[in-house]
Amino acid sequence: MKQQLPGGVIRQNRKLADGRDIFYYDSSDVSRDVVDTRDEVAQPGIGHLRLDVLVNEWVAVASHRQHRVFLPPKQLCPLCASTKDKKTEIPDSDYEVVVFTNRAPALTNPGENWSLPQLDGLDTPNPDAAGACEVVCYTSDHESSFAKLSVKQIRAVLEAWKDRDKFLSILPYIEHVFPFENRGEEVGVTISHPHGQIYAYSFIPPRVEKMLSVAQEHLKKTGRVLLDDVIKREIKDERRIVAKNSEWIAYVPYAARYPFEIHLTPLRGVAHMSQLDEKQSESFAPIAKEVLSRLDGVFGIEMAYIASWYQSPVNIGQDCMRLNWQIVSVRRQPGKLKYLSGSESGMGAFIMDLDPEQSADQLRAVKL
The missing domain is CATH 3.30.428.10 (HIT-like)
Structure with a gap:
């Protein structure tokens, strides 16, 4: 079909x-x-x-x-x-x-x-x-x-x-x-x-549950969507912006946890990925390619990363949560990785060894 x-x-x-x-x-x-044409194999329970x-x-x-x-x-x-x-x-x-x-x-x-x-x-x-x-x-x-x-x-x-x-x-x-x-x-x-x-x-x-709770509280307190306010701050500050086009903005978050962490977010927020319209969908590929190319270009090697799409849960949170793509790399220098410490693994309390603004500077400086 x-x-x-x-x-x-x-x-x-x-x-x-x-x-x-x-x-x-x-x-x-x-x-x-x-x-x-492979032999049929029973599926695991x-x-x-x-x-x-x-x-x-x-x-x-x-x-x-x-x-x-x-x-x-x-x-x-x-x-x-x-x-x-x-x-x-x-x-x-x-x-x-x-x-x-x-x-x-x-x-x-x-x-x-x-x-x-x-x-x-x-x-x-x-x-x-x-x-x-x-x-x-x-x-x-x-x-x-x-x-x-x-x-x-x-x-x-x-x-x-x-x-x-x-x-x-x-x-x-x-x-x-x-x-x-x-x-x-x-x-x-x-x-x-x-x-x-x-x-x-x-x-x-659990992480989405916590994000949902924080977003709901922000909406209740201000009447605004939290991620919309985050984007406004990034545009005002400018220092952490890595790339931007008519529909998307890529930035190192204000409180980044990893040496190289980039969030890519639609400027016109949507709750779910399936809600992206034609303009947003057409504009995604060029900036996504740029962002990941900049990440690979920081040290001239292919960077290990985890790229996660965060969005609203299916049945709740559409009024306060917005789609964004979070890319984090554990590499802090050539030959050196960021291993999670006891504080980070055991307590979830992160320690960032690099100013997020420095990380953004390095990403922007990459020649494409």
């Missing part, structure tokens, strides 16, 4: 041999009818959630993930396109952007009549780990990266994100959708092919 999306992107839905979904996103009309009663936070227990793929060589990469001699997760011999259901999901479809139990301290039951985990392959080129993608390719990635956000948000058991990318072994990447993931949770994750 073909579906026309904004930006000239076409989605085609297919099934893998084991029944998982795969979605091709192309900026031209190509046929995606290659069949997955669903994990479960346990409540950490000391902080009232859900923890997903998914022991079946213990034996997932770990740092395979290029010739065995499961995210490259298939060849005659090697069958991978993508049956076709080439692709532009692909999304498919994770083979070893921490969260998955729980079946009918699932509900998250009410918190009841030590007596809280352990529900199935409901949700969704998807892999987003940015390109078939194993040696590429998000920063190296063409503007056209980045637009296709964005439309894939928007499309999956829209679909996952209507599932009755989903409370929050989180697209993200880990890049580099330094931040725990297990497959080096350029890709990201989407986690769709059946609960509101």
